[in-house]
Amino acid sequence: MTHTRRHFLTTGLALGTTIHSLRADSNSPMSKPLIVSTWPFGKPGNDKALETLNNKGSLLDAVEQGIRLVESDEKNRSVGISGLPNAAGVVQQDSCIMSGPGHDAGSVAAIEGILHPISAARRVMEKTPHVMLVGDGARHFAIKEGLESVEVNSREFHEKWHKKQAEPAPTKLPKDNHDTVALLVLDAEGNIAGGCSTSGWGGKLPGRVGDSPIIGSGLYVDNEVGAAGATGLGENMMRYCASFMVVEYMRQGLHPEEACLKTIERIAATDPKSAEDLHLNFVALDKKGRFGAAGTGSGFQYSVTTPDSSRVLTGANFTDKDIGPEGGNTK
Numbered sequence: 001m002t003h004t005r006r007h008f009l010t011t012g013l014a015l016g017t018t019i020h021s022l023r024a025d026s027n028s029p030m031s032k033p034l035i036v037s038t039w040p041f042g043k044p045g046n047d048k049a050l051e052t053l054n055n056k057g058s059l060l061d062a063v064e065q066g067i068r069l070v071e072s073d074e075k076n077r078s079v080g081i082s083g084l085p086n087a088a089g090v091v092q093q094d095s096c097i098m099s100g101p102g103h104d105a106g107s108v109a110a111i112e113g114i115l116h117p118i119s120a121a122r123r124v125m126e127k128t129p130h131v132m133l134v135g136d137g138a139r140h141f142a143i144k145e146g147l148e149s150v151e152v153n154s155r156e157f158h159e160k161w162h163k164k165q166a167e168p169a170p171t172k173l174p175k176d177n178h179d180t181v182a183l184l185v186l187d188a189e190g191n192i193a194g195g196c197s198t199s200g201w202g203g204k205l206p207g208r209v210g211d212s213p214i215i216g217s218g219l220y221v222d223n224e225v226g227a228a229g230a231t232g233l234g235e236n237m238m239r240y241c242a243s244f245m246v247v248e249y250m251r252q253g254l255h256p257e258e259a260c261l262k263t264i265e266r267i268a269a270t271d272p273k274s275a276e277d278l279h280l281n282f283v284a285l286d287k288k289g290r291f292g293a294a295g296t297g298s299g300f301q302y303s304v305t306t307p308d309s310s311r312v313l314t315g316a317n318f319t320d321k322d323i324g325p326e327g328g329n330t331k
């Protein structure tokens with residue numbers, strides 16, 4: 001399948017001036033450092049990441065501190081310990097971190113009662129020979145590392161979510177019961193890193209793991225090319241190695257926004273589900289300092305921060321109408 005630039009431009013024009021002007025804006029390299037994250041709730045995390053770099057923190061410190069800030073927000077219903085519980089009333093979190101230099105990664109999945117899963121993921125990367133720890137093993141490792149924890153299986157937790165326990169696990173998702181912070185950093189030296197953190201799909205079966213801790217699905221970083229992060233329905237990211245695909249399209253020369261759109265197009269063209277039901281949203285930045293985002297909902301918002309500004313923008317919108325003649329052929 002070859003990407004048709006003409007199709008992309010047609011799509012871009014059809015999407016209207018907001019997106020057109022956004023692309024023009026993000027087309028020229030931004031000043032570095034550049035930090036891009038999912039959703040408006042990523043913006044304070046971006047600001048924290050920039051502050052960390054300004055205070056001589058490392059690239060990975062910036063990712064970790066930025067995401068920790070979002071995890072700490074008690075009002076956030078989809079990231080951190082205040083996030084959405086699973087069908088048993090327990091918050092199980094997924095998180096990963098990836099470093100461009102050295103191509104290292106660490107992740108934790110279905111971890112319970114750890115306040116900062118991103119810090120656990122970083123420690124898996126830096127202190128073990130492994131990439132991923134899950135469940136009780138991940139929790140014990142995090143506690144041994146001295147990370148803050150709470151007792152999630154307490155009576156209080158069970159009482160709080162008693163009603164939910166009585167409900168069957170959902171088979172179809174309401175639009176607003178899942179979100180992720182994916183935060184990407186390009187530093188002044190041109191090195192790239194990123195991370196993700198989420199409580200995942202509200203009401204998921206206990207033990208369910210989403211895309212966010214899976215390298216290549218919820219996050220991918222290639223220090224020679226760029227980085228991409230995802231938010232949306234993990235099951236639909238994981239079946240396509242979606243963030244890896246975004247980075248590979250950037251490797252082929254596509255602008256980050258084009259790469260996000262092209263990835264959605266390829267998945268939507270292949271998958272029996274409609275674009276809207278797929279719930280796919282991506283943020284991306286490249287080595288040149290360009291950035292972009294796209295999603296299957298009309299209002300996917302993301303946050304972009306440089307030394308000059310910190311803003312919430314709206315990503316390009318993809319619908320089934322945007323599937324081009326070469327977008328796929330299995331529908």
Ligand code: ASP
Binds near residue numbers: 178199210230231235
């Ligand atoms: N991707 C996450 C998951 O499926 C949720 C989200 O980002 O909306 O666990």
